[in-house]
Amino acid sequence: MPHDTRFNGPGPDAQWKAALAEGRFAIQRCDDCNAAQFPPTVTCRSCHGAALKMIPASGKGTVYSTTTVRSRERTYNVSIVALAEGPRMMARVEGDPEAVRIGQAVTARMAQGESTVVVFDPEGLA
Amino acid sequence: MSDTLRGKAAIVGIGNTRRWHAPGRSAFDQLEEAAFLALEDCGLTLGDVDALYCAHSTSGLPVLNVAERLGLGANLRHADGTMVGGASFLFHMRSAISALNSGQCDVALICYGSNQASAGGQLAPMPDPQPYEAPYSPRYPISSYALAAARHMHEFGTTREQLAEVALAARAWAQMNPDALERGPLTLDDVMGARMISDPLSKADCCLVTDGGAALVLTRADRARDLASSPVYVLGTGVAVSHRQISQMPDLTQSAAAISGPAALLEAGLGIKDIDHVMLYDAFTICTLMFLEDLGFCAKGEGGDFVASGAISPGGTLPVNTNGGGLSCNHPGMYGLFTVLEAVQQLRGTAGKRQIKDAEVALAHANGGVLSSQATVILGTSATI
Numbered sequence: 001m002p003h004d005t006r007f008n009g010p011g012p013d014a015q016w017k018a019a020l021a022e023g024r025f026a027i028q029r030c031d032d033c034n035a036a037q038f039p040p041t042v043t044c045r046s047c048h049g050a051a052l053k054m055i056p057a058s059g060k061g062t063v064y065s066t067t068t069v070r071s072r073e074r075t076y077n078v079s080i081v082a083l084a085e086g087p088r089m090m091a092r093v094e095g096d097p098e099a100v101r102i103g104q105a106v107t108a109r110m111a112q113g114e115s116t117v118v119v120f121d122p123e124g125l126a
Numbered sequence: 127m128s129d130t131l132r133g134k135a136a137i138v139g140i141g142n143t144r145r146w147h148a149p150g151r152s153a154f155d156q157l158e159e160a161a162f163l164a165l166e167d168c169g170l171t172l173g174d175v176d177a178l179y180c181a182h183s184t185s186g187l188p189v190l191n192v193a194e195r196l197g198l199g200a201n202l203r204h205a206d207g208t209m210v211g212g213a214s215f216l217f218h219m220r221s222a223i224s225a226l227n228s229g230q231c232d233v234a235l236i237c238y239g240s241n242q243a244s245a246g247g248q249l250a251p252m253p254d255p256q257p258y259e260a261p262y263s264p265r266y267p268i269s270s271y272a273l274a275a276a277r278h279m280h281e282f283g284t285t286r287e288q289l290a291e292v293a294l295a296a297r298a299w300a301q302m303n304p305d306a307l308e309r310g311p312l313t314l315d316d317v318m319g320a321r322m323i324s325d326p327l328s329k330a331d332c333c334l335v336t337d338g339g340a341a342l343v344l345t346r347a348d349r350a351r352d353l354a355s356s357p358v359y360v361l362g363t364g365v366a367v368s369h370r371q372i373s374q375m376p377d378l379t380q381s382a383a384a385i386s387g388p389a390a391l392l393e394a395g396l397g398i399k400d401i402d403h404v405m406l407y408d409a410f411t412i413c414t415l416m417f418l419e420d421l422g423f424c425a426k427g428e429g430g431d432f433v434a435s436g437a438i439s440p441g442g443t444l445p446v447n448t449n450g451g452g453l454s455c456n457h458p459g460m461y462g463l464f465t466v467l468e469a470v471q472q473l474r475g476t477a478g479k480r481q482i483k484d485a486e487v488a489l490a491h492a493n494g495g496v497l498s499s500q501a502t503v504i505l506g507t508s509a510t511i
Contacts, residue, residue: 067264070325079273
């Protein structure tokens with residue numbers, strides 16, 4: 001059966017999961033318009049083309065917004081991190097949840113839990 | 127502008143079950159009662175309905191369920207089950223008005239029901255996983271709104287006290303609404319001392335969790351004039367979507383209400399100063415504040431000062447959420463339709479103690495998802511046509 005070869009290979013969600021399983025933090029870059037994006041998709045959200053490629057993320061970012069979630073069991077951080085490449089992602093900033101500040105520089109690392117997830121350390125502690 | 131839809135359709139019937147805690151009634155039971163009441167309100171029956179609009183968080187096929195239950199199948203000529211969260215019903219209004227005025231239907235029923243409170247008090251989980259956010263366990267949906275509130279505070283110096291003023295204003299209006307669930311006294315200390323859930327939002331910043339059912343009936347304006355109730359005309363509508371996951375919202379301090387609002391006003395041929403009465407979907411206190419800014423009632427960043435001035439409280443310069451809102455009146459999961467019902471009551475002049483004198487133009491605005499979908503409708507009395 002003939003397929004359009006531009007869309008061959010594992011889909012973007014599968015590529016992301018595969019990278020994560022190998023301990024790599026990957027985002028996408030568009031070969032047409034050079035925009036970086038996350039989460040990964042098939043078509044570019046900036047130029048709507050079909051030339052996205054997975055690239056290694058620099059892991060550098062700043063906290064765009066942050067909240068301390070308080071359940072009866074635990075208190076933990078949920079942040080939105082603006083990656084140096086441009087895209088934003090939800091993540092956790094490690095350490096004292098109440099010490100996380102908007103604008104703070106953070107660095108990504110892989111954390112092992114039930115599965116591998118990207119978390120961020122405050123810069124200087126990484 | 128001869129082909130504009132301004133004033134070409136009217137809300138002729140409204141139904142509200144006012145059953146905020148009704149164990150033993152399903153979501154569809156609530157919906158059916160509201161639909162019946164809305165049709166009875168304008169002297170029509172279920173047999174007259176030929177267009178159906180509904181959305182549910184717990185049913186993937188709401189149009190099919192509701193059409194079967196209400197016995198609408200034989201007559202149905204148009205339907206729309208667009209699901210964009212709590213704003214769905216205002217999206218449905220826009221769809222229904224187009225269908226009515228292109229001759230695809232004559233009597234449109236928009237309806238909703240929920241048993242959220244009696245079913246356990248939690249938002250039923252929607253089959254809509256978010257694998258890029260779920261690993262971080264944000265509390266859904268409050269953490270998304272908390273992230274928006276925190277960014278607003280960071281950029282504009284908005285304070286928790288200012289957010290609290292939104293809750294206090296809602297309660298003051300609720301105290302004039304016999305249908306409101308929470309009408310007891312509420313102080314700034316009560317709000318500031320409430321249990322923190324996801325900083326900077328506490329329990330007092332959150333809407334209620336209730337049951338409830340709501341419905342409205344739309345017809346073309348010419349038919350509306352012959353029906354039992356006084357018609358409320360739809361002068362303009364606007365819809366917009368910006369994201370699904372809060373991490374992908376383009377600017378956490380500005381919602382797509384900044385698009386839907388001006389679109390609705392443009393169609394209505396009105397400016398923000400022409401609005402007499404305002405309903406804003408207040409799932410959380412930050413919503414009221416952001417929508418006031420995004421719709422243009424005050425400048426971006428000045429929402430905190432605006433609400434702290436008493437502007438939106440009874441006796442203030444801009445009557446907002448006069449039923450008590452989702453914060454103090456009712457909030458059955460997806461509240462959007464209730465913003466329209468209160469606006470209709472105000473324009474009919476049937477809002478009792480909380481009636482806004484000489485209200486002729488109302489703006490109802492609804493939000494869905496996590497500040498994701500926004501829809502605005504401008505409504506007017508016969509004097510505006």
